[in-house]
Amino acid sequence: GAVVSQHPSWVICKSGTSVKIECRSLDFQATTMFWYRQFPKQSLMLMATSNEGSKATYEQGVEKDKFLINHASLTLSTLTVTSAHPEDSSFYICSARAVTSSGANVLTFGAGSRLTVL
Amino acid sequence: GESVGLHLPTLSVQEGDNSIINCAYSNSASDYFIWYKQESGKGPQFIIDIRSNMDKRQGQRVTVLLNKTVKHLSLQIAATQPGDSAVYFCAEKTSGTYKYIFGTGTRLKVLA
Numbered sequence: 282g283a284v285v286s287q288h289p290s291w292v293i294c295k296s297g298t299s300v301k302i303e304c305r306s307l308d309f310q311a312t313t314m315f316w317y318r319q320f321p322k323q324s325l326m327l328m329a330t331s332n333e334g335s336k337a338t339y340e341q342g343v344e345k346d347k348f349l350i351n352h353a354s355l356t357l358s359t360l361t362v363t364s365a366h367p368e369d370s371s372f373y374i375c376s377a378r379a380v381t382s383s384g385a386n387v388l389t390f391g392a393g394s395r396l397t398v399l
Numbered sequence: 400g401e402s403v404g405l406h407l408p409t410l411s412v413q414e415g416d417n418s419i420i421n422c423a424y425s426n427s428a429s430d431y432f433i434w435y436k437q438e439s440g441k442g443p444q445f446i447i448d449i450r451s452n453m454d455k456r457q458g459q460r461v462t463v464l465l466n467k468t469v470k471h472l473s474l475q476i477a478a479t480q481p482g483d484s485a486v487y488f489c490a491e492k493t494s495g496t497y498k499y500i501f502g503t504g505t506r507l508k509v510l511a
Contacts, residue, residue: 285442325443
């Protein structure tokens with residue numbers, strides 16, 4: 282089945298530094314990947330749609346200069362949290378669209394990356 | 400739109416009983432729905448999906464029901480087991496896009 286790998290699974294950084302999170306589709310190509318953010322005991326909030334070879338599409342209220350997304354290949358998208366602050370601490374989850382044998386488009390998720398900004 | 404909630408509703412079910420988790424979706428143009436299970440500290444896992452041209456779909460121990468008239472989705476889990484304890488989210492996809500929007504989620508607690 283389709284597998285999405287996310288790295289790192291957790292990261293602690295100092296305020297003001299930048300952190301990069303990688304999302305890879307291991308056994309399939311993903312022209313589109315999605316980045317979600319999840320606060321404790323809350324639902325997943327879509328941040329942006331990452332498009333291979335073109336600019337990401339950001340959801341309303343998400344700062345594109347704060348959350349830089351790069352999708353340079355069909356198997357890799359990266360999210361960089363720039364000049365991180367404590368309020369950026371969250372669980373970031375990526376996903377990729379995979380087509381099943383029945384032709385359905387299923388969103389497959391990575392295991393998530395927990396960011397803690399001190 | 401986004402779904403944000405301060406507290407997840409909780410459903411407590413006795414082991415062996417059936418569970419029904421409900422979800423109200425927002426967009427009448429949504430054409431595809433997925434139920435996900437999320438365990439603590441992990442990413443969501445696919446459980447079952449349903450297209451908008453169907454009203455029921457069954458999997459192994461799970462059934463999804465779709466009522467487009469009232470924009471309601473439910474997940475039924477038969478013979479609930481301790482391993483079913485998790486947070487369950489419904490996700491809807493708008494026709495013509497590949498964007499998925501998640502519902503607020505329900506925490507399922509299985510009592511021994």
